[in-house]
Amino acid sequence: MLRAAVIVGVVAVLASVSSAAPVLEGRMTDSSSFDPPTQVHLALGDTAGASMVVSWITTNASAGHVYYGTSKDKLNTRVEQLADAERYTFQSTYGEHYVSGLIHHAKIPNLAPLTKYYYRCGADGFGYSDVFSFTTPPVVGTSKFIFSVIGDLGQTANSSSTIEHIKSDPTTNLTVIVGDLSYADSAERTTPTRNCTQRRWDSWGELVEHVFANQPLMTLPGNHEIEQEGPPPATQEKFLAYQKRFRMPWKESGATNGNLYYSFEVGPVHFIMLNSYMDFDKGSQQYEWLLQDLKKVDRSVTPWLFASMHAPWYNSNVFHHNEPEETGMRAAMEDIMFKHNVDAIFSGHVHAYERMFPVYKNKTNPEAPTYLNIGDAGNREGPAYLYFPQPKWSAYREPAFGHGRVEIFNATHAHWTWHKNLNSEATVSDDVWLVRNAAIPSSPYKHGLTPLFGRTFDGFAPYKSF
Ligand SMILES: [Fe+2]
Numbered sequence: 001m002l003r004a005a006v007i008v009g010v011v012a013v014l015a016s017v018s019s020a021a022p023v024l025e026g027r028m029t030d031s032s033s034f035d036p037p038t039q040v041h042l043a044l045g046d047t048a049g050a051s052m053v054v055s056w057i058t059t060n061a062s063a064g065h066v067y068y069g070t071s072k073d074k075l076n077t078r079v080e081q082l083a084d085a086e087r088y089t090f091q092s093t094y095g096e097h098y099v100s101g102l103i104h105h106a107k108i109p110n111l112a113p114l115t116k117y118y119y120r121c122g123a124d125g126f127g128y129s130d131v132f133s134f135t136t137p138p139v140v141g142t143s144k145f146i147f148s149v150i151g152d153l154g155q156t157a158n159s160s161s162t163i164e165h166i167k168s169d170p171t172t173n174l175t176v177i178v179g180d181l182s183y184a185d186s187a188e189r190t191t192p193t194r195n196c197t198q199r200r201w202d203s204w205g206e207l208v209e210h211v212f213a214n215q216p217l218m219t220l221p222g223n224h225e226i227e228q229e230g231p232p233p234a235t236q237e238k239f240l241a242y243q244k245r246f247r248m249p250w251k252e253s254g255a256t257n258g259n260l261y262y263s264f265e266v267g268p269v270h271f272i273m274l275n276s277y278m279d280f281d282k283g284s285q286q287y288e289w290l291l292q293d294l295k296k297v298d299r300s301v302t303p304w305l306f307a308s309m310h311a312p313w314y315n316s317n318v319f320h321h322n323e324p325e326e327t328g329m330r331a332a333m334e335d336i337m338f339k340h341n342v343d344a345i346f347s348g349h350v351h352a353y354e355r356m357f358p359v360y361k362n363k364t365n366p367e368a369p370t371y372l373n374i375g376d377a378g379n380r381e382g383p384a385y386l387y388f389p390q391p392k393w394s395a396y397r398e399p400a401f402g403h404g405r406v407e408i409f410n411a412t413h414a415h416w417t418w419h420k421n422l423n424s425e426a427t428v429s430d431d432v433w434l435v436r437n438a439a440i441p442s443s444p445y446k447h448g449l450t451p452l453f454g455r456t457f458d459g460f461a462p463y464k465s466f
Contacts (some may be wrong), residue, residue, distance in 0.1 A: 035061040036127030036209025037104070039205025039245075040213040044174075045107040046252045049137040049266045052108045053247045054121050054214065057101040057205065058085070061126035064104035067121035072131055075118060081106040088244045090198045091225075093234040096451035098198035105247040107313075113139040132213040135173045138267035139300045143411060145267035146171050149372075149404040151310070151348020152222065154379025155204045158401045158421060162377045163211045164301070165419060165426035166403055173215050174266065178348040179276075179310035183379055184241065186224070186424055195229055201241050217248060220273040221260060222310035222348060223325075238277075248273070254289065261286050263293050268300040268408050272342075273331075276311035276325040276349075281332045290333065294340040303411040303436065305342050312347035314356045314371045316394045318386035320349050334361065338368055343436060348375030351384040352399035353418050355430055358394035370434060372416070374404045396430050412436045 037056035045051030054066050064081035085102035094096070106121065110207045116135045122128030138145055154158050166175055182204035187197040205281045206216070225242040229235050237430035250262035260275040272293060280286050297305055310322060319327070326349075337345065338360050353376050360368035376383060376399070385400040390397070402420040410414065414434040419426035 001137060002251070016288075033061070033125055036208075037060050037121050037129040039103070039202065040121060040129050040132060040209050040210060040405075041205070042214075042247065043218060043248055044137070044216050044247050044266070045109070045247075047264045048140045049113070049264065050109075050111050050139075052111060052117075052134060052136070053081075053082075053105055053106065054119060055103070055105045055245070055247055056121050056129065057103055057202070057245075058123075058126065059101050061085075061123050062102060063126065064106060064121065065121035066106045066108060066119050066121045066187075067124060067128075068108050068117055070117055072118045072133070075120060075131070079106055079108055081248070088240055090196070090235045090240065091229070091233055092196045092198075093229040093231070094195045096195075096197060096199075100198065100241075100244065101202070103244055111136045114135065114141075117219040117366070129213075134214055134216065137174060140265045140267065142267045144408060145269055146159060146173075146407045147266075147269075148172045149178065149308075149346050149374055149406065150175065150377040151373075151375040152180040152351055152379045153208075153377040154180070154383075155200070155207050156378050156380050158378030160207065160378070161421045161424070162401060162403050165421065166427075167211045167214075169405070171407075174403065175212070175215060175217055175270070176273075176308060176346065177217060177219040177377075178308045178346050178374065178424075179220050179346060180224040180375070180379065181219065181222070181242070183224050183381075185227045196229055196235075199449060201245065202422065203458060205245070205288045212388075217246075218248065218264065218271070218273065219310060220248075220310065221275050221277060223277055226277055234241045238333065253293065256285060256289075257279075260359045261289060265302050268302055268411060269304045269306060270297045272307040274307065274309040274329075274401050276309045276329055280329045287332060291336055294336060294342075297340070299341075303391075304408060304414065305340065306344050306346065307342050308346040311349045312349060312354075312371065312373045312375075313345065314359055314393060315347075315350050315354055315373050316388050316391050316397065317350045317354065317373075317399075318388060319351070319353050319384035321388070344370045344372060344434060346372050346374060348373065348377075350375050351379065351381060352376055352397065353402060353404075354397040355395045355416075355418070355429065355432070356393050357395045362391075362393065364393050372404060374418070376401050377403060377422040378421070395432075398429060400429070402426065424437075431433060433449050 038058045045053040067075040085104045090098040120128045184200035187200040248259040253263040311325040355375040356371035358368040407415040417432040420429040
């Protein structure tokens with residue numbers, strides 16, 4: 001967000017609500033310290049979608065709170081930031097010494113479901129953000145929900161097209177990003193190797209604010225979030241910027257490693273978010289947490305069970321094919337995903353869209369998860385064009401930028417669409433029904449895919465109307 005735009009916005013709001021709204025009183029007590037929020041974004045604040053975390057960055061304004069309400073003109077409830085605003089320091093191998101702005105997180109609690117809220121964040125004496133809004137998700141256990149899913153976003157014109165398409169869909173109020181966000185770790189190739197440029201996190205935060213200040217962004221780390229530079233004194237702490245800049249509901253979901261893996265529930269869905277770039281073998285913290293989380297899922301409440309990680313377990317693209325994080329994590333976790341009847345697994349990393357048939361141990365299997373690779377949101381590395389001959393488990397593949405959308409209708413039927421960025425339009429290029437057999441709400445049950453657009457897949461019962 002441009003600072004000038006913030007000032008204009010604040011003045012305009014002051015002029016329009018000068019009489020009633022207590023939130024506005026005293027906001028600009030000291031114009032010399034004007035330091036309003038930048039890079040505002042949202043995340044669900046708990047595992048049930050009943051609270052929202054607002055995150056933002058200031059230069060020096062250490063105080064922070066959020067005013068919110070269900071009317072744009074009555075932001076009369078205030079919540080303080082969760083902890084003291086924090087900076088982090090990043091020393092690049094190649095010279096950049098970066099000290100971040102002050103990073104603030106505040107949690108708005110006790111939100112009603114399916115309700116539109118307005119808010120602004122900031123602090124008295126330093127200035128406030130524009131007024132943003134979000135619509136809360138449905139209560140856990142209800143049947144309908146729509147969300148967007150993307151991966152490998154970056155900050156190019158293609159990235160902007162993708163998030164504009166998400167923004168222009170009035171039916172979706174939550175986006176899952178399966179890792180690789182800013183590409184700050186390799187933003188400036190002034191050396192033969194990577195040159196991490198933390199300023200690119202700030203430009204990314206500004207780029208996405210207009211979308212993700214108005215709907216929660218639920219994300220996980222990709223390889224571009226590792227940002228471990230070396231040798232010392234360069235920064236060695238993996239995922240440093242990712243951990244500091246985001247606040248996912250990890251603690252609330254019983255995880256112990258910050259934003260690295262966690263779960264949450266919305267309406268009819270239990271989402272599991274994993275990290276391909278840390279220990280995942282049996283006995284590791286992540287594996288044992290996953291096992292416990294899978295056991296906790298009550299399919300009579302959340303019939304749909306989705307998992308996400310950055311590196312795909314199934315993909316037929318030549319790029320990033322069968323990397324250790326892909327084959328290793330699959331070897332470690334595929335059995336428990338299969339046993340617990342995960343419906344779909346989203347991944348990125350490969351910059352091309354690919355939808356797999358339900359597959360288990362390299363063979364199509366109607367009881368297995370459907371794999372969807374969606375690492376094509378628009379980063380600067382471009383689409384991955386080269387493919388191996390198409391395996392039997394690969395249903396549809398296309399190396400183009402775009403985003404995915406899941407519309408859950410009930411406990412048995414969800415509609416998956418992949419929207420390709422075609423000029424300025426988001427054009428549906430892949431379109432199937434994900435079908436669960438809800439006759440038995442827990443295992444065993446069959447998955448099915450019912451394609452539109454004339455594509456067919458044998459082996460599953462045909463889609464029936466509902
Ligand atoms: Fe990646």
